[in-house]
Each structure stands twice: as structure tokens, then as C-alpha cells.
Amino acid sequence: MPTVDIRGLQKKFGEFEAVRDATMSIGDGEYVSIIGPSGCGKTTLLRMIAGILHQDSGDIKFDGELVNDKPIEERGVGYVFQDIALFPNMNIWENVSYGPRARGEPVDHIRTVTLEMLEMMKLSDRYRDPPSNLSGGMQQKAAVARAIAHGSKLMLLDEPLSMLDAKVRSELRFELRRIVKDLGLTAVHVTHDQEEAMAISDRIFVMRKGVLVENGSPSDLYFRPTHLFTAYFLGESNIFTGRMEESDEDRCVVRIGHSRLRAVGMSAARESKVAIVIRPELVEIDGSGDDNRIEGRVRAKYFEGAFVRYVIQIGDHLFLRVKTSVDERELGHHVGEQVGLSIDRDHVRVYEFPAGGLNKEIRG
């Protein structure tokens, strides 16, 4: 029943501050992911939780007990790496049963545990194969099975799906979540893939330049991000520079170019510079909402499978990306067409303009 509590964790590599003052609490049975761009410190943080790296300062507790001075093998964690790390000279059965065998557990127990894991991973008919006979996805599942069979209740996963084909990756993420939930494990999963994080976790921590920026459920972070960086990094966003016209706790009106938009509440001085975020899939073409109704012209159109993406020009200088679903028969709007857009005010989010400028804030 592992809970994880981290307080004020710091790690420097030379002058470089890889992790700064990281504090997080993870509940028993929770599936948490840490996302952020390359080099943000997420893997370093995970390695400190595992005990592979030692922090410069700060505390790590499992189930309320301090584990700062415990080496990895005494922390009882299962660690799954980006590169699949099965023993190549052992078959799948031997790999999965490795932990219990090394601990000298009774033969019956080893058999039961291993068989259970293999069945859960749908690998029971491949138990005699060497890893090299299995596809990448199967190998990574065997690696997860081995980590779980080891008996650990806390799974630490470092980009476990990133080496796999896109198709395999998108199916395995749901399977991974199911297994962790079925077994009541606690999981911390590091990834740079925001869709993977949305799919797999109960809660997401967003990390940037060594700092945990914010955390919340996938829904909260996606639809109501507190930080501009989260709005940029999680999913896709139109981000505009604008001015505050009327401001109130509950609602405000902002101006982008010559367009006025009703938006969610945000306090800022009149005429102050603000950043405005609109998700492309939350804009309706020919919609009925009357919070914001805007006219525009289709400038570009891209087919992307489940979605069509439009670039819509509003006034002289404003370009809005809009994502909408289509099917085979309904081919949508054509380039050059005049369209009416509607945007719910809840989907126009306003942020204080970042001191260092937009680009620096979101791309670093």
C-alpha cells in the first residue's frame, strides 16, 4: 500500500539545477504521470524516487517512512526502463520469474505468480520464447510483468512506451493502466507524450526547467490549466497576445486585434497586455452558441484522419486554428469560404502576459 511523499527535493549536476524544490504527494493506488519537454528533469526526479540517484537535499517517504538512505534494492520498487531490459539469455518464463526465484521463494509460489502475470499480459503461450522472438510491445509487457512479479507495489516507469511503434504504443497505454489498476499498484510514469499521460493517469504533474509547475486530473489540466505553459504543452492551443478591456472575477472581455471576445474571469488592469488561449477543437463552425460569434475566412484545410484542421483568418492579421471532426461524406468547408465561428466564453482562457515574452515562456 505505497504512498509516496516528496518534500523539497533538489538535484544539481555541476552548475545545472536538474530538479528544484520538488514536492509531491502520491496516494495509494494512484496512477500519476510526470510530463514535460526533454531536459525538464522528469527522469532525474523518477530516478531519485527509485534510489538510482541520490538527491542533494529533501526527503522521500514511502508509506510515511523515510527512504532517503535506502538503496534501490531495499526500496521495493519496480522500475521499467525506456530500453527494454530483459535478460537475453533467459526465456520469457525465466525473465518474469526472476525476482521470486532470486529470493528463493517456494517453487509453487513462483509458478503461480509467474503464470498469473503471463496470463494477465496475454503472454502465456509465449513463455518458452527467448525475448528476441517477441515483438517490441510483447517484450515491454514482459518487462512490466517481471517488475510486478518481483513483488513491488510501487511501479516507476521511465518512458516505457516511447521505443514502440505508434500503434502499439496507443494500445498498450490502456492495457498498462488496466493492469496497474487491477493489481492495486501505485504508479509513477514519466513521459514526454501528453496524450499518453492523459490516457493513462489519474493525475498529471507538469514539469518545466526542473520545477513542478502544476498538477491535476487530465480533465482539469486540459480544460482549465492554471499556467500558460500547461495550456501550451498539454494538447494544442491557439495562443494570442491581447489586451484586457473589462475585467471581473467571473468574466472578462479581451481584445485581440480588432476582435472583442468574452472570456473566463481573470483580474487584470484595463488595457494591460494578456495572453489568450483557445483550444482548436473547442471552436465551433456554424455553431449556435452566442457568447462569441466571429466571422472568418478559411485559408487552409488539412485532412488529419479523425479530424480536419482549418486555418481561419479573422480580420487582417488574426489566424485561428480550428479542429473539427468529419466523415467520409461530409467534406466540410472549402478554402476561401466565409464561415461563422462560435466560441463559448469558458473556452477562452486569459493569462497574465509572461514577463519574458510569450516565446520564452512556452518554448524556454
Place this chain on the structure above:
Amino acid sequence: MPSIELHEVTKRFADVVAINNVSAVIDDGEYVCVLGPTGSGKSTLLRLISGLVNPDGGEIKIDGTGVNEIPPEHRNTALMPQNYALFPHMTAWENVAYGPTSRGVDPGEITARVSTLLKTVRLQDWANAYPSQLSGGMQQRIALVRSLASGAKILLLDEPLGALDARLRLDLRRYLKHFAKEFGLTVVHVTHDQSEAISIADRIMLLRHGRIEQEGTPRAVYFTPGTLFAASFVGDRVLMEGVVRAVHGETVTVEVEKAGEIRARARGLREGELTVVAVRCESLQLAHHAADGLNRLSGRVAEIRPLGSYFRYTVELHNGNRVYSHVPALNALGNNLHVGSDVHVCFATQDALSYKYPERGLAKEVEAF
């Protein structure tokens, strides 16, 4: 006019037939994505075109001329390998100038070429920076123009976005296409990511076991996959097993065990045959009350996952099977469905494609992992 033709090309490595009797034409200025799972032969195909490996049979032509005997450096192709590495001790400028310099191109010509290329990728201000000072996306752009510095008009890209962050990958997709069109390049782009192929390609070639499984525009491949494998590999689809109960010209009636009858588009099936019906997850609509004229299966919402632009609803049907419906975020935010809600899963006949049941079994046929 840089076009590429393959005539019955075969390549073996020991016992493995990596490319099996492939014929294809890639037109001047076309952007083709070669899509397929790991081991389908897509990188081998690229290496055959570039000349890094030679075919065991068949002929490859570039601009109408046979190139089987021509070494890579004289083929007018530029290959950007999957693990491209910039020279870390050279600046961006030196990296791009490296190829033409080592080939003894006139220095004045090199200066002109390199500065044009750096401008094209908007990195002229970074000419003196070393790779370690550039972001991943910038390095990618330098690698791209470095491979073009020799003047080649055929660009061969092996998983060009594979090493990048998911976020950056999306941004660079459109950039690649734009770049290729602006330069008038013919591009062959290898990827395992179907959504990448759909967003970028003029035409997709789906490869499987060294053969072309299907080719066509992204729209054609996406909406009307020719085989069950193509249907399972391109797009997210629910697969349902059933028995053909009646054939009516272009459509069939299929009985799905303990779930009722559905209508689907026919693909040369006979009455009594086993079939697999594939429906795109975003064509499965969830409703309290089913609309007329649509197929309908009944079940209960088992899970709801918000995935950003859409929500994934897992519905457990009364027959125990699970289907997944992708609902656009705007609809999902207001549809009043919860875990435990009873729902109808509805879809049009047009959106259901029936395929012959595969001889080796469904799981093996569509095995992704």
C-alpha cells in the same frame, strides 16, 4: 524531373525476404509516406532507393534511368537516416557545408548554397552555433538541409520525427511538407505513425511483410482500407466478429453474437461466411435514444477518459465485448453520460466495413503487440 520507379524489386537478408517483388512509381514533386509496422521492410525500401543496399532482383529507375549499378553518391538522392548525427565539433554552417566541401565544390558556390539553405529553415542567425547550443527542432532542421547541400532533389527520410518530443513532432509535420513543396522536392518519408503519414503525405504506401498492402491518398486509405490489416493499422477501429446472414448487393447483414444484427459495406462475402466488421471509433455515436436508419448495439458506459480533443468512452456491450467510442470534446462536455449510463452505440452502414474472417485468426492477423 526526379521521379522514382521500382520494378518487381526484391531484397533478401539471409532467410528473410525484406522486400518482396515490389513495384511502385513515385512522381516528380510527390510527397509519399511509406507506412508500416516494425519489420515491414520500410527502411530497406528507402535504402534500396538510396543505393545503400542493392536489390537481389528487379530494377530501380530514377528520372527514367536505371540506377542499379550507380553508387549512392551519384543517384541524386539525399538520405536522412533515423539516427542522424550532426558533427558536434562543427558549427551549423560547417555541418551544412561539409558534404559539398569534401566533394570539392567551388567555395563561392558553397557559400551561396549554405546561406540559402540556412535561410530556408530560418536559421541564418544560428550559423555559428554548435549543435549543443541548438534545440532538438533546430538540430533537426540543420540535419535536413545538410542532407540537401549536395543539391539532390530526392529526399529520403527515415523516421525523421521519431527522436523528437511528441509536442515538437506535431509542429514539425507541417513544416516538413511545406519545406518539401517550397523546394520542389520529391520525398519518400518512412514512418510507423499512421497519423503522421495521414497529415503529411500526398500518397501513402502501406507496407506489410515486404509487400505493398495498399496505396492511395490519405483520405482513401483512412476511409476505405482495402484489407482487414489496413483497417486495423490505419486509424482507431473497433473490430467485431460475426456471421454473414444476408447479402444485398453493396451491403451485408451480419449477426454479431448476442448483440443483434448490423448492416455493413460488403467486400465479396457470401452468406454463412465468418466476417470481421471494422468501424472507426469516431463513427460510433453514443445516444440515449437511437436515431432511425443507424446500426445499434446496446451496452453500458464502463470508462470515460478525456484525451484532449476527444474523449474515449469504453462501452461494455450486452454480449460482454467492449467497444470504444471517440467523442469530440465539445460534444463530450455536454452529453450527460456517466460511467454506468445505459447507452446505444450507433453507426451508419457506410461507416462499417466487413472483411472476410482471416484464415490464421483475428488476433494473429491484426497483431500489433
